[in-house]
Each structure stands twice: as C-alpha cells, then as structure tokens.
Amino acid sequence: xxxxxxxxxxxxxxxxxxxxxxxxxxxxxxxxxxxxxxxxxxxxxxxxxxxxxxxxxxxxxxxxxxxxxxxxxxxxxxxxxxxxxxxxxxxxxxxxxxxxxxxxxxxxxxxxxxxxxxxxxxxxxxxxxxxxxxxxxxxxxxxxxxxxxxxxxxxxxxxxxxxxxxxxxxxxxxxxxxxxxxxxxxxxxxxxxxxxxxxxxxxxxxxxxxxxxxxxxxxxxxxxxx
Numbered sequence: 001x002x003x004x005x006x007x008x009x010x011x012x013x014x015x016x017x018x019x020x021x022x023x024x025x026x027x028x029x030x031x032x033x034x035x036x037x038x039x040x041x042x043x044x045x046x047x048x049x050x051x052x053x054x055x056x057x058x059x060x061x062x063x064x065x066x067x068x069x070x071x072x073x074x075x076x077x078x079x080x081x082x083x084x085x086x087x088x089x090x091x092x093x094x095x096x097x098x099x100x101x102x103x104x105x106x107x108x109x110x111x112x113x114x115x116x117x118x119x120x121x122x123x124x125x126x127x128x129x130x131x132x133x134x135x136x137x138x139x140x141x142x143x144x145x146x147x148x149x150x151x152x153x154x155x156x157x158x159x160x161x162x163x164x165x166x167x168x169x170x171x172x173x174x175x176x177x178x179x180x181x182x183x184x185x186x187x188x189x190x191x192x193x194x195x196x197x198x199x200x201x202x203x204x205x206x207x208x209x210x211x212x213x214x215x216x217x218x219x220x221x222x223x224x225x226x
Contacts, residue, residue, distance in 0.1 A: 006084065006219055007032060007059040011077075013068030013090075013202075014157050020067055023208030028215065032059065039156045045076050045164065053080035063222055065089060065175075065215075067204050068185065069157050072164065079168040084222045088176040088192075089211060090185060090201050094167035097190040102161065109162040173222070177214045179203045 009032045012020045018033040025031050034056065039048050052073070056062070064083040066074040071091025078086050092098060178185075178192035179199020187195065194214055199207045 006030065006223060007062035008215070008219065009034065009056055009059065009062050009064040009083075010087075010089075011064075011066030011070030011073045012036075013066070013070045014154060014161075016067075016070075020202065021204055024204060024212060024215065027208075027212045032056075032062075036153045036157075038152050043156065045072070045160050046079070046168075048160075049073055049076035050080045053077045056081060063087065063219060066091060068201065069161060072161070072167075075167055075170060078170050078172065083172055085173040085175060085218055086170055087215060087218055088174070088178075090178055090182055090199075090203050091176070092185055092190050093174070093176070095164045097185075098161070098164070099184075099186055099189060106162045109159055175214070175218045177203070177211060179207065 007030050008028050010021055010024065012018060012033060017035075018025065021031065021033050025033070034052060037048075037051065056064075056077070061084050062081070063085045064074050064077060064081065065071065065087030067089040068091055071088040074086050074088070074091075075093070077083075175194075176190070176192040177194045177196060178187050178190060179196045179201065180187050181198055182201045182203075184201040194210075196203050196207050196210050199210070204211050
C-alpha cells in the first residue's frame with residue numbers, strides 16, 4: 001500500500017467501472033475512481049467534465065488522470081479543477097492523436113444511438129474469461145472493461161470520442177504511460193512519457209506493476225514540488 005496524503009483521482013475508460021483500476025486500488029490508499037453519472041441529452045465534454053470537477057473539488061488539490069477515454073475526460077476536468085498533475089494511461093493528448101479509423105468513423109456518429117449495447121456485452125462475456133485472459137490478455141482486458149459499461153454512458157462517451165475536436169490547455173505537469181502494442185490507440189500516434197513493452201490498451205490491468213511504479217514516480221515528483 002502506497003501511503004500518501006495526495007488524493008489520486010482516476011477515470012476509467014469508456015464508461016467502464018472501477019474494476020479497470022483493481023490493482024491500483026490495492027496499491028494506493030488515496031485512490032478515488034469516480035462513477036460515471038448518466039449524461040444529460042445536451043451534455044458536451046466540457047459541460048459533463050465541469051460537473052465532475054464540481055463533485056471532486058471537496059477532495060482538495062489532487063493528481064487526476066484516466067485510462068483511454070478517461071484520460072480525455074481528465075484533460076477536460078483539469079480545465080475546471082486545477083489539479084497538481086494529469087496522468088494519461090493508454091490515452092491521447094488531443095484529437096490529432098486519434099487513430100485514422102476513429103477519424104473515418106466520425107461520419108457514423110449519428111448511428112451510435114442505434115447500438116444494442118446489452119447484446120454486445122453478452123457477446124463479449126466469453127472473451128473476458130480466464131482462459132482467454134491467459135492467452136490473449138489485451139483482448140480479455142478490453143472485454144472486461146466493456147461488459148460492465150452502462151449503455152447510456154457508453155453511447156454518450158463513444159459519441160464524444162467521435163466528435164472530439166479540441167483539447168484544452170493543461171496548466172499543470174502532464175505525464176503519459178502507453179503500451180507499445182496498443183491496437184486501440186496506437187503508440188505511433190502519440191508521444192508518451194513512458195512506454196510499456198508488450199503493453200496493450202488496458203495496461204492498468206495487464207501491466208499493473210509498471211503502471212503503479214509510474215504513478216508512484218509522479219506522486220513523488222508532485223509532492224517534492226509542493
């Protein structure tokens with residue numbers, strides 16, 4: 001257990017729950033993984049992130065971050081929360097760093113509302129099994145993340161990725177860890193602070209030791225400066 005007085009707030013990826021940070025919750029006693037509020041019909045990334053920031057302000061000065069889409073949310077929350085630092089875990093810093101397939105899919109954004117998320121989650125159950133996890137940890141990690149997603153939040157989050165067109169300026173240190181085998185957000189499109197060899201998209205689960213060590217180094221650096 002890492003004993004530290006600095007709150008660590010991490011957002012899970014694409015409507016996933018706190019399970020994606022199971023290993024981090026054991027390592028950091030001050031970890032907070034906010035649940036995803038159901039968005040309003042007219043919510044933008046900024047309006048949604050501002051509400052999250054308001055809910056988190058009572059924790060005081062904190063290090064915030066997130067995995068995948070959670071990292072994008074962290075960047076927008078930082079605009080309203082004034083954090084000590086931002087940590088991106090298998091995420092990207094701006095829309096320019098999104099993969100080509102995401103940019104090409106933008107024209108399909110109006111169809112997201114038609115997705116039958118519950119059926120898709122049922123279909124993913126076998127991929128989240130221990131057997132699949134043994135042979136295909138990256139695929140299993142993605143399936144585990146997706147199968148617990150709240151459908152309304154998932155659809156809204158997916159739509160916000162597809163229409164994401166700007167990233168706010170972050171007025172604090174930004175740290176970024178990324179797997180070199182990430183097929184969802186390929187490393188070739190971004191420039192992380194640290195690369196995890198053999199890491200796929202859900203490195204908080206598959207490479208927890210490396211991610212935890214990275215977070216510890218960030219907290220140590222932030223505490224030294226404050």
